[in-house]
Amino acid sequence: MPSLSIQQTAQETGLSIDTLRYYERIGLLAPSRDASSRHRRYSERDLAWIDFVTKLRSTGMPLAEIHQYIHLYQQGEATQAQRQRLLEAQAARVEARIAELREALAVIHKKIDGYRKSGRKTA
Amino acid sequence: MPSLSIQQTAQETGLSIDTLRYYERIGLLAPSRDASSRHRRYSERDLAWIDFVTKLRSTGMPLAEIHQYIHLYQQGEATQAQRQRLLEAQAARVEARIAELREALAVIHKKIDGYRKSGRKTA
DNA sequence: GCTTGACCTGGAGTGAACTCGAGGTTGTAA
DNA sequence: TTACAACCTCGAGTTCACTCCAGGTCAAGC
Numbered sequence A, B: 001m002p003s004l005s006i007q008q009t010a011q012e013t014g015l016s017i018d019t020l021r022y023y024e025r026i027g028l029l030a031p032s033r034d035a036s037s038r039h040r041r042y043s044e045r046d047l048a049w050i051d052f053v054t055k056l057r058s059t060g061m062p063l064a065e066i067h068q069y070i071h072l073y074q075q076g077e078a079t080q081a082q083r084q085r086l087l088e089a090q091a092a093r094v095e096a097r098i099a100e101l102r103e104a105l106a107v108i109h110k111k112i113d114g115y116r117k118s119g120r121k122t123a
Numbered sequence C: 001g002c003t004t005g006a007c008c009t010g011g012a013g014t015g016a017a018c019t020c021g022a023g024g025t026t027g028t029a030a
Numbered sequence D: 001t002t003a004c005a006a007c008c009t010c011g012a013g014t015t016c017a018c019t020c021c022a023g024g025t026c027a028a029g030c
Helices: A006-013 A017-025 A044-058 A063-074 A077-122 B006-013 B017-025 B044-058 B063-074 B077-122
Strands: none
Touching: A006 A017, A006 A044, A017 A044, A044 A063, A044 B077, A063 A077, A077 B044, A077 B077, B006 B017, B006 B044, B017 B044, B044 B063, B063 B077
């Protein structure tokens, strides 16, 4: 299986090179290294994991919590229930966030309607 | 009409006292002052505006952009169309954000389902 | 008249998530 | 073999939105 350089991985995942190195520094990632050059090589698995992390991040999950998830993962199968609960909690937060956004959206639309009406009068 | 102290306003709006002062410092708010004590007094209008700002903030709109909205407001009626466009742009961003969250939610649910299945096997 | 509590100002500190810079090494192509 | 792009590490800097602190004022109650 072909592995990617950090630049290719950045392109592929949409993260910056700096962010990839940063994620590794804080323990979210652990790509293998080229034996001679010590350059990072990202496998398919690495890519899939990065995509998942990116999805979690897009929901606003803090990096620390994602790290917690990894930590549980590394403990083995005994922590499956915990990991499941962690994801369920995040899913609940995301749904609450969507509801919050909907509410705010309604308020904004109401305000826009106000502008539409007054716009018609003067325009 | 009764005006509120900063503490009462904090309670009413859910913002902290520090945040109220901070918003004022950066030009988002301009409550009147008690003539003798120079203490802030928040009117009904101030409260309504704070609530609107809070709604915009809850959508992730940066304070700088909210400030821009105020700035337009202060230019008078001539800027109504611009303000409307600003809100419409934010509404579009919020809808995009909701879509993004939905996508991420689907991925999380998929992962949770994986745990449900493997959980049933071992439990 | 003195304490107490709410308020004031200006400025510094915080946490999260990057992002950048300096200085050095490695891989490739003319 | 020399140029140069891509990579490396370590540490520092940045941005955003607060949050906290020191030092001071002011009104009310005992």
